[in-house]
Amino acid sequence: xxxxxxxxAPAFSVPNQEDRKVNLKDFSGRWVVLYFYPKDNTSGCxxxxxxxxxxxxxxxxxxxxxLGISADSVTTHQNFIEKKGLGITLLSDPAKKTIEKYDxxxxxxxxxxxxxxxxxxxxxxxxxxxxxxxxxxxxxxxxAAEVLNRxxxxxxxx
Numbered sequence: 001x002x003x004x005x006x007x008x009a010p011a012f013s014v015p016n017q018e019d020r021k022v023n024l025k026d027f028s029g030r031w032v033v034l035y036f037y038p039k040d041n042t043s044g045c046x047x048x049x050x051x052x053x054x055x056x057x058x059x060x061x062x063x064x065x066x067l068g069i070s071a072d073s074v075t076t077h078q079n080f081i082e083k084k085g086l087g088i089t090l091l092s093d094p095a096k097k098t099i100e101k102y103d104x105x106x107x108x109x110x111x112x113x114x115x116x117x118x119x120x121x122x123x124x125x126x127x128x129x130x131x132x133x134x135x136x137x138x139x140x141x142x143x144a145a146e147v148l149n150r151x152x153x154x155x156x157x158x
Contacts, residue, residue, distance in 0.1 A: 002103055003102060003103060003134060006130060006131065008129055008130055009024060009034070010101040011025065012024050012091075012097075014069070014092060014098055015091070016074075016077075016089050017077035017081055017090045018074075018078075022089065024125070028127075028129065030064065030065055031063050031064035031124065031127055031151060031155075032064065032125040033122065033124055033125075033147055034067050034069065034102070035048070035067070035068050035069070035138075036068075036070065036099060036102060036120065036121045037118065037120055038070065039070060041076075041084075044140040045070075048138075049080070049084060049086050051141075052068065053088050055148050059148060062148075064151055067089050069091040069099070070092070070099075070118060071092075071099060071118065072092060074092045077090040102121070104121045119136060119137060124150060132154050133147075133150050133154070135147070
């Protein structure tokens with residue numbers, strides 16, 4: 001299933017780093033930055049999470065919540081947050097149900113080897129639960145600022 005701008009964002013219910021269920025509908029009336037990343041405590045994922053953390057107050061001031069999601073466990077998320085000093089919510093989807101709903105579980109290549117994994121992807125979901133913007137094959141460095149800029153443009157009606 002391809003997620004298109006303007007479509008209703010697929011519903012989900014997965015645990016956060018505190019093992020509490022988080023549902024998309026919990027954020028009705030707010031913007032949601034839903035970013036999918038491959039693995040806790042890896043260099044690119046650390047950069048992305050730290051940059052989102054650094055800008056989290058600006059996202060909050062503009063009515064947005066940041067949710068990072070991977071197939072890692074709740075415990076791994078707790079360790080990642082503690083080790084990297086993160087201030088964002090991380091969601092755990094080891095069964096890959098939400099990951100597959102958002103079409104980010106794909107064939108990848110590295111060092112001539114093919115394997116299945118999460119393709120770094122971000123969805124910006126508006127306050128009505130519709131997909132407002134998508135980024136796929138994301139480069140970690142500078143991505144959080146790019147998402148914030150787009151949020152500000154969309155909120156300003158651009």
